[in-house]
Amino acid sequence: MIGDNVDTAFFHSWFRNYVKGFYSEDPGIQENIRLKEEHTLRVCKEIIQLCRSLDLNENALRLADTIALFHDIGRFEQFRTYNTFNDKVSENHATLGLKVLEETDVLSRLTETQHSIAYKAIGYHNVRKLPDPDSETPDCLLYSKLLRDADKLDIWLVVTTYYGKRHNHRNPALELELPDTPEYSLCFVEDILNNQVSNSHELKTFNDMKLLQLGWLFDINFTQTFIRIQQRRIIEKIIADLPDTEDMRKIQNHLKEYLNERISER
Incomplete structure (x- = not known):
């Protein structure tokens, strides 16, 4: 070393x-x-x-x-x-x-x-x-x-804090100037369900960015990081700021199952 x-x-x-x-x-x-x-x-x-x-x-x-x-x-x-x-x-x-x-x-x-x-x-x-x-x-x-x-741990802290208060104070730089509309791209949903990190160049909406951030879970390397993600309820906080759809429920269940599996591997 x-x-x-x-x-x-x-x-x-x-x-x-x-x-x-x-x-x-x-x-x-x-x-x-x-x-x-x-x-x-x-x-x-x-x-x-x-x-x-x-x-x-x-x-x-x-x-x-x-x-x-x-x-x-x-x-x-x-x-x-x-x-x-x-x-x-x-x-x-x-x-x-x-x-x-x-x-x-x-x-x-x-x-x-x-x-x-x-x-x-x-x-x-x-x-x-x-x-x-x-x-x-x-x-x-x-x-x-x-x-x-x-x-990633701190970016998740920054964005989940922002998502909770952005209706009182908007910062376009944190939204990458993406349109804040109800739509999201299915490619990000598919990537998550296939345990893949998405390509940021595919971002079209603000919701896409949130899905991209959820998919970062598949790029995490250490058990301690997975534990902190669970403790800080990162998945739940980002999902709460996404549309209430069947896609999002599937994603949440899939991510939580993956998270639990990775933590249990230690």
Whole structure:
């Protein structure tokens, strides 16, 4: 495993100063910059808890924290440039983040091995499917899986909180500017019932996005993550904000059965 200490205090200080450069007096911009800043810090906490549940050592934990800290570093430039978090109509935020890391050279404090793992894990964090084990190193895949689980846990927190209050305060950036209509695309229903993660490029409505988020369950890697999903009632909260149809009842039953199976495997 990773042997050298990582200077997380430096990285967190650098991150705070970097993000402050995007603060704005415009309430809409400030809301979304803070949204991603706070999301990032919670993902750091989630990934540390996951590392501890796996009994990883302190050095591994520090590297995981650093990877989580920088995983969405491209979001700030993305929102300032395009006024959206929708990669489809702007650019891939992970790729943009890697450009920021290259230009600032902030990861130069890491060893060559740590740098490679961090860079790849950040680049992989939003891909539909991770590379096969025979084409990537075990350490890279471990940190990538940790990041993807931690990221999803907090995205689910953000969106379920938002779904509960959005009728009082709308944030189009969290809805990817998708039309909020009763319709949903059957391809997302079929993917869930076939235990598949959907393609975000197929999104047509806001309900499609909720179904996409439910389907992330099939990309979860660690038992502790499944337990937290159950404890936080993620499935129930998202389903509650979808149309009351037979499709949704099938999906809920299927997802809960899958969740219970994965938890019982430990």
